[in-house]
Amino acid sequence: MFSRIFNKVHLFTISIFGILVSACSRDDLNVRQSTLDPKGPVAKMQFDVFMDTVWLVLVLFAIVGGLLVYAVIRFRARAGEDTRPKVEEGHGNPLVEIGLITASIGALVFIAIPTLSAIWYTDDVPAEAIPASKLSAWYQHLDENGKENYPKALAGDVLEIDVIGKQWWFRFEYPQLGLTADAKHTVPNEIVIPRGKAVRLNLRSEDVIHSFWLPKIAGKVDLMPGRKNKMWIQADQVGHYYGQCAEFCGDSHAYMLFRCNVVEPEEFAKWVKAQKAEAAPVEPNSKAEKGKALFAAKTCAMCHNISGHFGAGNFAPDLTHVASRRSLAGAWLDNRDRKAQLALEVQTKNTESTTPVDPAVLKANLIKWIGSSGTSHGIDGQPTKDVKPGNRMHYYKMFNVVSLNESHQQFTAEELDCLAEYLLTLK
Ligand SMILES: [Cu+2]
Secondary structure, eight states, rough: OHHHHHHHHHHHHHHHHHHHTTTTTTTTOOTOOTTSOOOHHHHHHHHHHHHHHHHHHHHHHHHHHHHHHHHHTTTOOOOOOSOOOOOOOOOHHHHHHHHHHHHHHHHHHHHHHHHHHHHHHHHOOOOOOSSSTTTTTHHHOOOOOSSSHHHGGGSSEEEEEEEEEEEEEEHHHHGGGSSSSTTOOOOOOOEEEEEEOOEEEEEESSSSSSEEEEEEEEEEEOOOOOOOEEEOOOOOOEEEEEEOOOOSSSSGGGOOOEEEEEEEEEHHHHEEEEEHSSOOOOOTTSSHHHHHHHHHHHHHHHHHHHHBBOOOOOOSSSOOTGGGGGGTTTEEEESSSSHHHHHHHHHHHHOOOOOOOOOOHHHHHHHHHHTTOOOOOOOOTOOOOOOOOOOSSSSGGGGTTSOOOOGGGGOOHHHHHHHHHHHTTOO
């Protein structure tokens, strides 16, 4: 009876252990945020410190475990044996004690050396990662029309990006390149960086504490209100990377994700140019035109900036290029075709390979998001479920005052369709 229960317990433990170990597999394509698959020097450094510690701890485990097993077997009580201690209790063995203390100090030093050097290395862009020529060729790509003086702006050696945490999404600004809140060009949810270039991130928060974590590239560093933190990143392979907020920050923390597009430097220059373009005029008498009018009528324009159409602050994500991003709402909603994307990841054996935005999926996401988010009554007055619980979308949620009038935020299916059609034009 006892042994049967014992066996079941064993079987259970072993299978749980098996499941846990399988989660460590490096080949698992579902692991988009694996710290065990570093794709840049900072993540590699952090991975190396982790492995140094793992090996040391494994050796200690083997020694201590081995001694324990030896003692249990060698000194076990045999049947009929007198189990009282045979030797008088002593006061320890100085040689063993000093030996153990020395070994412990040795182990700590063994871990401290790589740990401290990693802390120094990851603190700020190391000199060797800064381009030899400050005005290296790739920056000059940006100065095509001769109007904007990028080289002067980039006298600070490396590309700097401001990362701002909000409940519950990330905003990115590129002060050297004119992508800032003042210039009405900010980048929500998806940070874009050139491959192989060191980038300094200046981290801050506009509300509570968040944390920037991009497992395959670097992390984590907190975004603190009233304090500036910094870190640096570099990615050595192009691709679409996955990150998330790593510090509990309220209701929707678990839905506060972000993406990082690592592109070739030439692509990066093109992207910067595209970000600075204003929204194109909408076609007259189209659904999009109706949607644009609704955008003003339904108070959307109060919170969202759309350069060229509506000017607003940065309480909410800038929507000027919303249709060009592969994700929505703190990257919680994915705008790609799910099946095609997973097939591509399997085929390329690379979770960073990516399919483009699928307009049909994007449209469905927009309707789902606008129609339900923060409203207690969505399409045709039917109660809906929040896509992101507690999110600050829609004005009565701005300060989380639910008692404010909600009835303004009811949409007919047609209104949602027009709003989505309008936003789809914002490439
Ligand atoms: Cu957060």
